[in-house]
Amino acid sequence: DIQMTQSPSSLSASVGDRVTITCRASQNIRSYLNWYQQKPGKAPKLLIYAASTLQRGVPSRFSGSGSGTDFTLTISSLQPEDFATYYCQQSYTTPLIFGGGTKVEIK
Amino acid sequence: QVQLQESGPGLVKPSETLSLTCAVSGGSISSYYWSWIRQPPGKGLEWIGYIHYSGSTKYNPSLKSRVTISVDTSKNQFSLKLSSVTAADTAVYYCARGAAAGTEFDSWGQGTLVTVSS
Numbered sequence: 085d086i087q088m089t090q091s092p093s094s095l096s097a098s099v100g101d102r103v104t105i106t107c108r109a110s111q112n113i114r115s116y117l118n119w120y121q122q123k124p125g126k127a128p129k130l131l132i133y134a135a136s137t138l139q140r141g142v143p144s145r146f147s148g149s150g151s152g153t154d155f156t157l158t159i160s161s162l163q164p165e166d167f168a169t170y171y172c173q174q175s176y177t178t179p180l181i182f183g184g185g186t187k188v189e190i191k
Numbered sequence: 192q193v194q195l196q197e198s199g200p201g202l203v204k205p206s207e208t209l210s211l212t213c214a215v216s217g218g219s220i221s222s223y224y225w226s227w228i229r230q231p232p233g234k235g236l237e238w239i240g241y242i243h244y245s246g247s248t249k250y251n252p253s254l255k256s257r258v259t260i261s262v263d264t265s266k267n268q269f270s271l272k273l274s275s276v277t278a279a280d281t282a283v284y285y286c287a288r289g290a291a292a293g294t295e296f297d298s299w300g301q302g303t304l305v306t307v308s309s
Binding site: 085118120126127128129130133134139171173175176177178179180181182183184185 | 251285
């Protein structure tokens with residue numbers, strides 16, 4: 085199975101900060117990488133697919149980059165509604181694997 | 192806008208079979224792949240498997256011996272059966288839609304908590 089490692093596992097940031105979350109795959113997954121946001125008690129929400137394509141309706145402050153094994157989710161200016169847990173997911177092959185998550189908390 | 196809604200018992204006894212259904216509304220179940228994903232309390236996400244509307248399936252090898260996913264196109268719904276459950280199967284179970292085999296999940300149900308306990 086492909087392993088997905090996210091870092092950091094948690095971070096504290098302030099409104100307006102630029103936030104970067106990293107996801108590393110244990111093998112080359114080309115651009116088959118997706119990002120989700122999950123708030124407490126809610127289902128995950130797709131933010132970015134194919135490494136860098138913004139899902140319809142997602143604010144442009146979210147962006148994704150990378151290919152191969154190293155990927156990044158960036159929030160350019162953190163907003164109050166962005167405090168949540170973020171997951172990456174590889175869709176290169178089954179089993180479809182999620183990263184362990186990054187919890188973004190208020191500083 | 193497609194909507195997904197999970198339903199089924201919230202409490203299952205150890206060694207019994209967990210059964211859930213996901214009703215799809217606002218769109219056809221055809222032409223998509225439909226997955227089950229679970230999340231133990233306070234933990235991360237685990238993909239269980241998917242089914243195509245044609246009936247073809249793919250399961251996570253870690254659960255494959257215990258999982259069956261089926262589809263009922265006439266009712267626009269699909270179902271999950273997980274046999275021989277233990278406390279480790281306690282989780283929120285989500286159904287979700289994928290545009291193709293092994294892709295991103297663009298629509299999710301709200302999730303349903305299933306507790307395994309006697």
